[in-house]
Amino acid sequence: HNKMWFATIHTDGVFRGWQRVITDTDTVVNWQSPTLLNGWKQYGSHKVQFSKNVLGEVEVIGSITGGTVGFDVPAFILPTGYRPLQAFHFIGVASSVGTDSIPQYHRTQIATDGTVYIQSCSNTVNPNEFIAFGFKFKSA
Numbered sequence: 001h002n003k004m005w006f007a008t009i010h011t012d013g014v015f016r017g018w019q020r021v022i023t024d025t026d027t028v029v030n031w032q033s034p035t036l037l038n039g040w041k042q043y044g045s046h047k048v049q050f051s052k053n054v055l056g057e058v059e060v061i062g063s064i065t066g067g068t069v070g071f072d073v074p075a076f077i078l079p080t081g082y083r084p085l086q087a088f089h090f091i092g093v094a095s096s097v098g099t100d101s102i103p104q105y106h107r108t109q110i111a112t113d114g115t116v117y118i119q120s121c122s123n124t125v126n127p128n129e130f131i132a133f134g135f136k137f138k139s140a
Contacts, residue, residue, distance in 0.1 A: 026054040034076035034116075040067030043130045050082055052139060058082045059136040060116075069106075069127045071119045078114035084137045087111045089119075093132040098125030106131050112140065 004021040029051035033042075041064065042048060048062035058078070067075055087109060094104040104123035108131070110116050121127035 022054055029053050029059075034078065036064060036067070036076050037074050038068045040064045040075045040118075040128075043132075046130075046132070048076070048133060050078060052082055056139045057136050058084075058139045060133045063130045063132045064118075065130045066128055067118070069118045069121050071109075071117060073117060074115045075108075075118050075131075076116050078110070078116065080114070081139060083112055083114040083140050084110050085112075085140045088137060090133070090135045092134065094121045094123050095126055095129030095131075096123065097129045099123055108133070110137070 004023065005018045006021060008016040008019055010016050031049040031051045033047060033049050036042070036048070043063035043065040046063040048060070048064050050058060050060045052058045060078075064075060067073075090108045090110065091105055092108060094106040096102055096104045104121065106121040106127075107119045108116060109119050118128075118131050121131070123129065
């Protein structure tokens with residue numbers, strides 16, 4: 001699509017460079033689905049997807065089920081261009097099945113190589129019933 005730019009000129013008349021104008025068409029993102037690993041599958045209609053916006057922010061949404069929880073067990077890997085500046089952790093909603101409807105959570109790490117690990121889950125009865133994502137980070 002077309003990109004619009006404008007020139008910046010200081011009050012002394014010196015050209016200071018070009019700046020890009022962001023428009024509503026720039027806000028449209030392309031959602032992609034990662035290849036799930038180690039037994040993880042999409043959870044119902046809450047499909048795990050990721051996108052990157054015009055500001056370089058990567059967003060991950062959706063839910064997975066049935067895979068292996070573990071510190072060194074990848075759930076999926078984000079491709080080059082969709083990876084964080086530094087490793088970080090996300091705390092999200094996990095299934096409460098088997099825990100008398102007590103809200104449950106998971107701890108997920110996103111490494112700088114794009115690997116996403118479901119490191120642990122508070123639901124020790126059904127730790128992989130579902131793991132929900134809803135986070136955003138600045139890409140490297």
